[in-house]
Amino acid sequence: MTTRGETLRLATRGSDLALRQAATVRDSLSSRRLSVELVEVETTGDQIRDELIHRLGKTGAFVRSLDEKVLEGELDAAVHSMKDMPTERPERLVVAAVPERAAAEDVLVTPDGRSLDELPEGATVGTSSLRRKAQLLAERDDLTVEPLRGNVDTRIAKLLAPSLQQEHQERHEAEQEHEGDAGDGDDADPDADEEEEHPYDRTVEEWFDDLTEFERRAMERDPDVEYDAIVLAKAGLHRAGLTRYVGMSDLDPDRFVPAPGQGALAVTAVDGDLALDIKDRLDDPQTRVETTVERTILEELGGGCVAPIGVHAHLEGGVVHTRVRVLSQDGTEEVSVGRDIPAEYHIDAAQDLAAELAEQGADDLIAEAKRDSTGADDDAATAREEDEE
Secondary structure: OOOOOOOEEEEEOOOHHHHHHHHHHHHHHHOOOOOEEEEEOOOHHHHOOOOOHHHOOOOOOOOHHHHHHHHOOOOOEEEEEHHHOOOOOOOOEEEEEOOOOOOOOEEEEEOOOOOOOOOOOOOEEEOOOHHHHHHHHHHOOOOEEEOOOOOHHHHHHHHHHHHHHHHHHHHHHHHHHHHHHHHOHHHOOOOOOOOOOOOOOOOHHHHHHHOOHHHHHHHOOOOOOOOOEEEEEHHHHHHOOOHHHOEEEEOOOOOOOOOOOOOOEEEEEEOOHHHHHHHHHHOOHHHHHHHHHHHHHHHHHOOOOOOOEEEEEEEEOOEEEEEEEEEOOOOOOEEEEEEEEEHHHHHHHHHHHHHHHHHHHHHHHHHHHHHHOOOOOOOOOOOOOOOOO
16 A cells, blocks of 8 residues: 555546535545645636537546646546546556445436426426437427536526526515505505505515525526426535525436446546555445446447437346446437346446347447437547536
8 A cells, every 4th residue: 555745636627516526535535544635627628618518529528637637647646527437548547446426316406396297398408418318308208408508506507597587576576566555655545454464574685685695696697598497417416515406306217327427436546556545545346346337338339428328237236237228319219228237247247238239229329329410529428418417
């Protein structure tokens, strides 16, 4: 095991969620007698704000910049969302540790907690993930699925802005009407109460003062699209600490199969003593097996970011319960399978399962998706969904 007299410099993106995720890794390492400093690195993905995620780059717009700093020796290790990582890795760089995974599932997020079945016909749902879009349309082809970019807090703010603005307007109009009625003293009914009850329990000013800073920022937004709901990773929403602002409805992972690696973090480092040290301190064997199965299937299928592919594995005893769903981009066609594979041979079994799916037609769906995605990069990983989870 490596003993280091100096502080380990840990690269992270500068978004709130990325910093929260990196902080969990820092705290875990620090509790194991290792001094850690977080270093923020701006990535290519952070600089490009107006493109859909699946057009952001060949090797991972949110990963590449961090790993370059590690390979160049400027920083010691980097923290990534596992699903953001391309399956192809630089030769000297390894996934030193995969900490224990959070929830892998997706959730439907609305201002009032409605489920997918409760959304009105033609409702607008926001996501920039091809996988989520295809799965939504496969479940309900009446939905309008619109692109939605940004970090988790940005996405939640875009969802909440219209309802907050509407409430502000309604309160303001009600208050003006109440004040107008109170001023019509000459025409007032002498038998009426001396003071009409205010339609709200608080004035507009009091209501606004009670809003959090996040809600105030959301209300100031002018979103191009008014969303009835959005889809996010459950883990990202919880890590961002925003669950109190919205209602959540779990999406069945058998139908809404998560992205490979969703809910998991990865710590990358140059192969060597430090990587082994980090692995000894942080690596969770169960999560390592599960994400290895998921990413092996993704790599073997070769769908990249242009094909809607969901893969979810769960290790239980000596068996890895594995669910895979490959869809056309419009959700009308799919190849899917649920399979228990032996943990002892999980990599070989995952490769065999991917080959079976390819023979059943997954290859055709992926090839069609590549043809339909002009300008998209075949080698980018499916996880380029940047929900930041």
